[in-house]
Amino acid sequence: MQIIQSFLTNNDCYKSGKSLAVKGLMLHSVGCAQPSAEVFVKSWNVPQPQGRQVCVHAFVEPGKVYQTLPWNMRGWHGGGDANNTHIGVEMTEPVKTDKEHIKATYETTVELFAFLCKQFNLDPLADGVIISHYEGWKRRIASNSGDPEHTWKDYELTMDMFRNGVQQAVAGNGEVIFNNTKKIAVTNGDVFTDDIKQAMAGSVDVVSDIVKPDMTASAEGVSDWARKTQEWVMRTKISDGKRPKEPMTREEAWTMFFRYEEYRKNLPIK
DSSP states (O other), X not given: OEEEEOOOTTSHHXXXXXXXXOXXXXXXXXXXXXXXXXXXXXXXXXXXXXXXXXXXXXXXXXXXXXXXXXXXXXXXXXXXXXXGXXXXXXXXXXXXXXXXXXXXXXHHHHHHHHHHXXXXXXXXXXXXXXXXXXXXXXXXXXXXXXXXXXXHGGGTOOHHHHHHHHHHHHHSOEEEEETTTXXXXXXXXXXXXXXHHHHHTTSSXXXXXXXXXXXXXXXXXXXXXXXXXXXXXXXXTSOOOOOTTSOOOHHHHHHHHHHHHHHHHTSOOO
16 A cells, blocks of 8 residues: 555645544545546645535545545545544545456555554444444434445445454554655554664664655745744754645654754763
């Protein structure tokens, strides 16, 4: 599974920047014959896609996950209270009957949900943790929609099967490829890149780089009051100073804390 961060920075939801205390995961299906997740990433990176206030956390196609919001940012996907509690993920659908696409997307989404359950310490089988949009509607926490069951019914797939698959994946150990470059080991809810694991073990002196979205990074746009601080973190190599107004992941926070500790230890004693 590849997780490719492609944040929808032009979407009004992303701009609102409201935080999310993750209590569960909601599964959606796009509802149209479009197998490419990247098509949705491009078309949803506008203030209001097709005039609607909508935004999900990820789109899934076979083997790939395009993450479109930080996991801990409130999305606009459920049309109800589910937005306040659940991460929303959309599965792509094939142009025509394509069992292989459905199967591969299903398996990739199982892997993604297992990854998220570990990261946020969620029990996949607990009531209300992993639900479909349709189940959210029945619980009166989401708008009226039949996905993804409307797609799955022809392939003998159910949400109970999906939840059990996630539970089995959580019970094992997983590995994903992040943006084609970083391996992530998932253990006991923590996510570490190889570089960070080595640094914590003392086998390297400084973490080589921060895990960041696969987008053109820029140090421009920093506020005047933060410019001196930006220059300092770049000079001390605590941060690259880029993406000054973007949300920070836990991985980036860990890395910068580690770099600061290394910098502090090397200061001359006064």
